[in-house]
């Protein structure tokens with residue numbers, strides 16, 4: 001949480017043997033505002049060897065810096081900037097830690113040496129791919145430059161034509177390179193994958209950044225893969241990007257089986273809830289309690305709720321650790337309510353499943369559910385956590401209640417594409433691995449089914465009467 005008010009701290013500026021007491025406040029990310037204390041008179045511009053102050057009982061020394069007078073309403077005399085080591089004052093003032101801008105360079109020799117651990121065949125593949133991508137990028141960029149002066153409508157038309165012809169050919173080329181790649185890394189162990197993935201992304205970084213989707217999966221601005229913006233991109237499956245090449249690099253992964261499997265699961269959930277409803281002994285029951293665990297933006301509700309009557313059938317509890325994802329889910333619910341002129345019962349839970357594990361009487365807090373589903377969560381959970389979460393969910397299911405849990409299968413054909421290009425690593429499972437997560441509850445009736453691409457499977461569970 002950012003402080004709204006500037007915080008001051010007392011410090012000493014050192015120049016030779018001279019020590020000048022000052023008060024420092026936040027100015028910009030890389031500069032401080034300085035007020036000289038004890039009547040010292042600063043000259044318009046002067047250099048100092050150090051700024052010294054105490055933080056959390058430790059003495060901190062910041063290196064050579066330059067003072068320049070600037071007019072200030074707060075009474076400060078001027079600005080201090082550092083000309084050797086540069087410090088990030090956002091981290092100091094708002095995150096209670098001190099970060100040197102150049103800190104990452106400390107590891108540069110390790111990063112440079114990383115290439116020595118890379119297999120020769122892999123280096124050859126990556127070098128050839130880099131050459132080929134450079135050739136394609138240059139060609140597409142040249143076409144972009146040639147159409148640049150045209151009216152927007154014409155540009156759009158020309159770009160569509162390029163995408164439909166050479167663009168699609170380029171995507172076939174990418175498919176072929178990925179086939180070759182699968183073969184190349186097929187026998188690598190986990191460590192090899194990590195090591196070669198790191199090298200691969202460093203080599204192809206400039207191409208990755210051209211694709212809004214690849215850039216986001218790699219940069220992970222919310223700290224994890226699969227945030228609601230990425231999910232939106234997958235659902236939209238559009239040509240997105242600033243250049244024709246970027247658009248193609250964005251679209252290609254979004255056409256791959258794993259992305260299609262994500263799109264398919266919206267209908268999987270809609271169909272399964274519809275079938276539960278059809279089999280419900282209390283026909284026309286209203287407000288059946290449904291829990292979506294790790295709901296994200298809950299786009300599948302567009303597929304689930306298609307009439308005003310659908311809206312009255314369920315009472316949703318949407319749980320996610322990410323407040324931004326929940327805010328998007330809320331927005332979607334408001335849109336659906338407007339569209340169908342209906343009220344939709346929804347509770348929002350900003351929780352992590354990890355805290356859920358440590359809450360003893362969960363059913364007292366949340367009640368019990370008729371249906372529970374979770375898509376895109378178990379792929380991130382290790383076996384012990386996945387097992388504990390599933391057991392806990394089973395406990396808050398009503399007797400006769402049903403649960404559907406998605407997990408990507410070990411044979412996901414997009415696996416290496418995701419791991420190497422997108423830096424998107426999942427916890428893959430076999431059918432048996434998924435079923436075994438509920439081994440401790442033998443009375444649970446379960447089976448596994450797949451969506452159309454075969455890359456994602458679903459554990460279907462029914463709670464039997466005796467548990």
Ligand SMILES: C[S@@+](CC[C@H](N)C(=O)[O-])C[C@H]1O[C@@H](n2cnc3c(N)ncnc32)[C@H](O)[C@@H]1O
Nearest residue numbers: 226294295296320321322325351352353375376
């Ligand atoms: C890949 S998205 C899936 C979103 C949605 N279920 C869908 O299929 O579109 C993963 C979601 O899981 C959430 N998530 C990840 N770990 C979580 C945890 N430990 N507890 C709660 N939510 C979590 C993320 O915030 C994100 O919204």
